[in-house]
Amino acid sequence: MTTEDNAAVAKYDELNKNLEKVEELSQRLVEVMSNHNPVRRELTAPNHDVFTNAATAYWSEMIENPTKVFEQQMEFWGKSVKHFVDAQQMLAQGKLEAPEDNTPTDRRFSNPLWQTNPYFNFIKQQYMMNAEAIRKSVETIEDLPQKERARLKYFSNQIVDMMAPTNFLGTNPDALEKAMETEGRSLIAGLENLIRDLEANNGELIVKLADESAFELGKNVATTPGKVVFRNRMMELLQYSPSTEEVHEIPLVIFPPWINKFYILDLKEKNSLIKWLVDQGYTVFVVSWVNPDRSFADVGIEDYIEDGYLTAISEVKKLTKQKQVNAVGYCIAGTTLNLTLALMKKRGDKSVKSATFFTTLTDFSDQGEFTPFLQNDFVDGIEAEAAEHGLLRSFIMQRTMSFLRSNDLIYGPAIRSYMLGETPPAFDLLYWNGDGSGLPGKMVVDYLRRLCQDNQFVNDGIELCGETLHISDVTVPICAVTCETDHIARWKDCYRGFQQTKSRNRTFIVSQSGHIAGIVNPPSKKKYGHYTNKDLKLDSEEWLEKAEFTEGTWWPRWDTWLSSSSGKMVPAREPGDSEHPPLEDAPGSYVKVLATR
Known part of the structure; x- marks a missing residue:
């Protein structure tokens, strides 16, 4: 036999050996699937x-x-x-x-x-x-x-x-070529990746999108210096260390969504909105929500308002010795910030001087791409899930959101991981995307039934905290930032709810790109631009048609708007005080708790 023949035989033998390993791994696959308890x-x-x-x-x-x-x-x-x-x-x-x-x-x-x-x-x-x-x-x-x-x-x-x-392997030329090139090693690596993901999720297939070993909170993500200055059962309150000698008098408190974790706003130094705000001379506070377990089954929207929003605002006022704060709410946290503002209006509480909403829905009359998931059969299933487990487990929400972009977030990553045998990329955004939170049973059912399905906040009002709250009760100066290609909170739907507030001072911005990239868009990137139009009586189509387009991020424009409500400059404040001694370094402990499976 020639040298080439010997090499071909050796390659063929190696392929057969690797395929035998595939059979061994298949037995592990059968074992993990035999213990699988499927979702309802x-x-x-x-x-x-x-x-x-x-x-x-x-x-x-x-x-x-x-x-x-x-x-x-x-x-x-x-x-x-x-x-x-x-x-x-x-x-x-x-x-x-x-x-x-x-x-x-x-x-x-x-x-x-x-x-x-x-x-x-x-x-x-x-x-x-x-x-x-x-x-x-x-x-x-x-x-x-x-x-x-x-x-x-x-x-x-x-x-x-x-x-x-x-x-499918038999009709995917990339996978077949890779298998031949590697003598079948790619198939073994892919099957190992598949089994790893199944074992990590009790037999539920959740495609790992990022290499989790590449990231550590506080080390290479969520690194802006700060301290935990308050903690209760619902949240940790983080205060960030100043980077300027003077800061704006009125502090800023940010409420991120509790579906995911706050560090989407602090991924890396170069794209951290939190660090950028600190560098602009704001005293920045961020709420880091608890990652609930089954003991939070009876926690509802009222608990988030009372023990989250109102408590955080109260503690920030004490820490800074100010009568008012500026507030930010992102996504579902923006929806709840609107509810909180309406409640404060009813109570005569003027603690919030201005409010900013990122990708925030309040009018759910058009459910958009979420229509399939907001009908009774699906919500009935969530209610039954919440009754059994005490919460909506994170992977269910994550999978639901992923199927809205299934080729990008499910099938594409699955092909690369399971057919090509590749290691997931070390991508911080995808790492954050997979680091989700569960939702307390009562809260998620109330949110889906009363806000999404019944649209109570913009119809006859929603009963919360002993008051009937309506979108028209929101009267403080407000700014909304929405995103042009956002499929989660479509900008036209955000605009429709925004129009129904009664604030006299209103600014509405449409950023290019989607739900995350349109918000996490630092000036250094010189990337996505944004649209503005002061005429908020126009319908959405005409508003955009007549809007002024500005190259680059909306961050500096918002800074100008925010600073006008932030008072004079005062000496910079270090985190904590005698009544709020720092409990630990940012990003704190709550953010490190993994979701209940």
């Missing part, structure tokens, strides 16, 4: 009525307008048959080439083999045809309520995305 069905699939109603509407359409239905079917059948014939003709001519391909560009199919190899190209083109046929069928179904149509569209798209040929 209501949280993984829609009520059968969604598809039953769609099938009924489609059947009615066929009876009443058979021509349109048959035209759709004939178009699909015609394209499929022609595609098959074209491929056969190429082979009959002795050409190992793909037929003409006019399918749209899709980054999932970036490997050249999807274009040049007749096998892969045939599969790709047929998948594209199937996907188009499904979407057209859904779009043309009549006699379905709008919410049912939105749900059907969402779940049919999930099926389309799941069935992409890139998601």
Whole structure:
């Protein structure tokens, strides 16, 4: 045998050995899955009525307008048959080439083999045809309520995305090439990654998005110097050390969302909003929420308001010896800040001088992409989950949010980890994304039922803390920062609620990019710009059409607005005082607690 022959045999033997290891790992996979306690069905699939109603509407359409239905079917059948014939003709001519391909560009199919190899190209083109046929069928179904149509569209798209040929080893050229190049080692590494993720989550498949070993809170993320100056069962209050000799008289307290952790605003020094604010001469306080366990089952929105917002504001006033603070609320924390301001108005409490809202919804009349998850069958499932476990476990919320961008946050990472055997990237944003928090049972049910489903805050008012609170009770100077491509809190929905406040001093900003990148957008990046328009009586379309666009981040514009409500300059304040001795260094202890599985 030649040297090349010996090398080929050795490579083949190595491949077979690695494939034997795959069989061993498969036994571990079976073992972990045998102990899997699946999430209740209501949280993984829609009520059968969604598809039953769609099938009924489609059947009615066929009876009443058979021509349109048959035209759709004939178009699909015609394209499929022609595609098959074209491929056969190429082979009959002795050409190992793909037929003409006019399918749209899709980054999932970036490997050249999807274009040049007749096998892969045939599969790709047929998948594209199937996907188009499904979407057209859904779009043309009549006699379905709008919410049912939105749900059907969402779940049919999930099926389309799941069935992409890139998601299967035998039809993914990247994975097959990698397996051959590595003599099967990539398959072993991928299976090990899969088993690792399953074992870490009691058999529940949650794709790890980042290399967790690359990050340590307080070391290379959440590093802005500060102290924990107060703690109760709901939160730790962090006060950051000054970096200027003088600071604005009125302090700033930031309320981050408790769905995730506060350090999205303090990932790294170069993109930390917290550090930037400190450097602008503000005394910055941040609430770090508790990561609840089952003992928090009876904690509701009222507890977040009383023991979180009102307590934090009170302690900040004591620490700085000021009668007022400026406040910031991000996402759900912005929604609750609106509730708190309405309550303070009822009580005659003027402790908040101005409020800023990041990506904040208050009017839920249009539920947008969350429509599938805000119907009774899904919320019933969450209520049952909360009753059984005392909370909505973090991974359920994380998975739900990920499916809104399934190709980017589920299938793409799964392919890289499980098929290609790659280690997740050391990406701080993805690390934060996976470091979630649970939601107390009572709070999440109240939020979904009373705010999202019933839209009480902008309708007849919501009963909380002994008062009836309404969006019109918000009268302090306010600024809202929203994001143009935000799919979680769409800017037009944020605008609709913002318009219903009764504040005389109102500023509304639309930043380019999405829910995170549009907010965490430091001046040094010179990246996403923003839109402003003082005429808040316009509808959203006209507001944006007539808005002024400014290159770069909104941070300096907000600084100008905020500083006008922040009083004179005074000597810088170190964290804590005699009544609030520092308990520990920032970022504190609560942020390091992992979510209950």
